[in-house]
Amino acid sequence: MRDKQTCVDCKVTPGECVVAQHKLVVADFRFLVQAHGNKQARVARTKWWKLEGEASKVFKEKIIEEGPWNNEGDANNMWEKMATYIRKVAFEVLGVTQGSGCDSKDTWWWNEDVQKAIKEKKCYKRLYHDRCANNIEKYKVKGRDGD
Template identity: 40%
Template sequence: MVKLVIGGCTLRVISAYAPQVGLDEEAKKLFYEDLDEVVRGIPNTEKIIIGGDFNGHIGETSNGFDDVHGGFGFGERNRGGTSLLDFAKAFELVIANSCFPKKENHLVTFHSSVAKTQIDYFLHRKGDRGLFKDCKVTSSENLTTQHKLLVMDLEIKRARRKKITSDRSRIKWGGLTPALSREMGEKLIRMGAWSGSGDADAMWNKAASCIREVASKVFGVSRGNFGGHREIGGGTGSPRQSGSEEGRLIE
């Protein structure tokens, strides 16, 4: 299991491999018991993606599992597929690659000389449907000679930062001209802005205070948010950020 934190969202990615059809029922039961334990240990606030070879066919239609089967599967349902659907229903999960209408070559995950089936699946929480934009088999790429590459696209939006506003007065430095610059310089000299000795911090604070006082009178002031403009003796505001992060999971 892998834990990812993306844009303030915590995502748990679980890889699973169910026992093959020929193995006894006890092995299959133990597999789902172990998977149950893993999923139960994940907080409800975290998102889940389970991907793997479940060695079962969920069937072409939902047929009694409308809440977990999207109605776009492949083939006929078997016991292994029913076990997967029961598991998904118990944990309110959805089988992602049954939720998007696709052509056959984008549904079949296993193709041999004697059969073509759908046995590889992605599952996620029902409440997170909006994050998942697509899920399909990419026929041109094979992980092995028989298993096809199953791809799922998801989008996680980053939380928007609140726009910073300020009621503090801001000096209108944009009005600076050569004439006003000379006027400001003369006033600073008369105020003794550059005179002083001793502690460097005290000298800087005195000069900065004089500059703010004179500039406020010469250029004027205004109020409101001015983004990242820097003021003498102060910091800068942080600009608003927004956006989203897109990812692709493959099985």
């Protein structure tokens, strides 16, 4: 039933015979094309897990020295200013992820052999991002191995 709705106009051309038992058919179709976007929005996140060692010291110094800690007034406004400043310093010192739209894969159960094999097979991904001679050679070697 849905296919009938896509056909807008259909004609058989009477004088144009391609072969004796076949007639030329001309049809106009209207297809509804839907774009499927990412199901999950790409969200950049602050790399808080890097808050160790030297990065921790730099972060602490910037927060203490330059922070908006002397402001007076409404508690909500003070909180917003401090939180915004802390996020800004974290962005500068720790960095931000690019964001990921992929669902997380359940890889926690993989043993070391499986993880090693997966890393070795990701040579195409490296080749796609960086077409240097070393990556091309690795890709060709993996292709010859049949893996």
